[in-house]
Each structure stands twice: as C-alpha cells, then as structure tokens.
Amino acid sequence: MNGEAQQAERAADAWLVVAAQTGDRRAIERLVARWHRRLVAHGWRLTGDRALAEEAVQAAWIDIMRGIGALRDERAFPAWAYRIVTRKTAAAIGDRVAGRALATALEDAPVPAPPTPEDAADGITLRRAVAALPPGHRAAVALHYFEGLSIAETAVALGIPAGTVKTRLMHARARLRTQLEGESHA
Numbered sequence: 001m002n003g004e005a006q007q008a009e010r011a012a013d014a015w016l017v018v019a020a021q022t023g024d025r026r027a028i029e030r031l032v033a034r035w036h037r038r039l040v041a042h043g044w045r046l047t048g049d050r051a052l053a054e055e056a057v058q059a060a061w062i063d064i065m066r067g068i069g070a071l072r073d074e075r076a077f078p079a080w081a082y083r084i085v086t087r088k089t090a091a092a093i094g095d096r097v098a099g100r101a102l103a104t105a106l107e108d109a110p111v112p113a114p115p116t117p118e119d120a121a122d123g124i125t126l127r128r129a130v131a132a133l134p135p136g137h138r139a140a141v142a143l144h145y146f147e148g149l150s151i152a153e154t155a156v157a158l159g160i161p162a163g164t165v166k167t168r169l170m171h172a173r174a175r176l177r178t179q180l181e182g183e184s185h186a
Contacts, residue, residue, distance in 0.1 A: 010075065017074035039085045046089045056089040062078040094159060128177045137172040140165050
C-alpha cells in the first residue's frame with residue numbers, strides 16, 4: 001500500500017473511531033469489519049491457535065467498545081486495539097495453561113475411598129461442580145483448597161495478584177454453593 005492509500009486508511013479509521021465514540025452503531029460495525037481480521041491475525045501470531053485467537057479477540061472487542069469513549073487520540077486506535085488483543089491473548093493462554101495444569105493435578109490427585117455411599121456421591125458432586133468452574137477459578141480452588149497453597153503462593157503459581165486470587169475464590173465459592181444447594185434440593 002502506498003503512502004497516500006495508507007494515509008486515507010488511517011483517516012477513515014480515525015473518522016470511524018470518532019463516530020463510534022458518539023455511539024454511531026454503523027461506525028462501530030464498520031470499525032469491527034475493518035479490524036476484526038487483522039486483530040485475529042495478531043492473536044493467531046501470538047498463540048498459533050486460530051480458535052484461541054478468535055476467543056481472545058471476541059473478549060478484546062468487549063474491552064475495546066467499553067473503552068473507546070476514553071480513547072483521547074483516535075489515530076492511536078490501531079496500537080491501542082492491538083495492545084488489548086495482546087493482553088486478552090496472554091490471559092487466554094494463561095487460562096488454558098492453568099486449566100491443563102489443574103486437569104492434570106485433579107487426575108493425579110489421590111482420591112481417598114469414601115466410607116459411605118452417600119459420601120462418595122457428595123465427592124463426585126463436588127468434583128463435577130469444581131470441573132464446571134471457569135479455568136481460572138478451577139485453578140485457584142485446586143491450588144488453594146486441594147493443594148493447600150496460601151493465597152500468596154497461589155498468586156505466584158498462577159502469575160496473578162493476590163487480590164485476584166481472593167476474588168476468584170470468592171466467586172468460585174459462591175458458584176459452588178449455588179450449584180451444590182441446587183443439587184441437594186433436586
């Protein structure tokens with residue numbers, strides 16, 4: 001693409017960003033149409049996995065649309081959008097790695113023989129409920145409760161802040177409570 005064509009493309013993108021900031025739905029649709037493939041290609045370059053890249057870009061579009069109103073320089077949209085995709089891709093990779101590690105840990109974890117059939121059913125129910133949690137929550141639950149790591153140790157193991165571990169554990173407990181109470185009433 002020559003310099004003039006590139007300038008025209010950048011001007012069109014800047015115009016679409018300004019229009020999107022005002023809530024123009026057609027501008028948002030055109031911006032997505034113009035940038036989605038490029039952002040997915042960037043995600044694919046980072047992951048080597050098309051499905052994971054698509055998933056990360058879908059999550060990134062949510063952040064892009066939420067934050068576009070705060071973007072001060074409409075010409076900065078490309079770098080800003082790529083940065084968001086990079087963060088979302090890194091998070092998706094981290095979740096996938098944590099999910100695999102958790103799955104391995106859960107498979108390798110010794111399961112003591114339950115003393116009663118009712119206890120066995122409770123253990124299966126709990127294991128299924130934990131397996132239904134999002135990967136990040138499953139990992140936090142497994143490391144903290146099953147492996148006995150502290151909040152700080154879990155944070156280091158997952159590469160996230162301790163506050164995020166606490167939040168994930170809080171949400172996981174709430175979700176487990178809801179699932180398990182639903183099971184007991186069924």
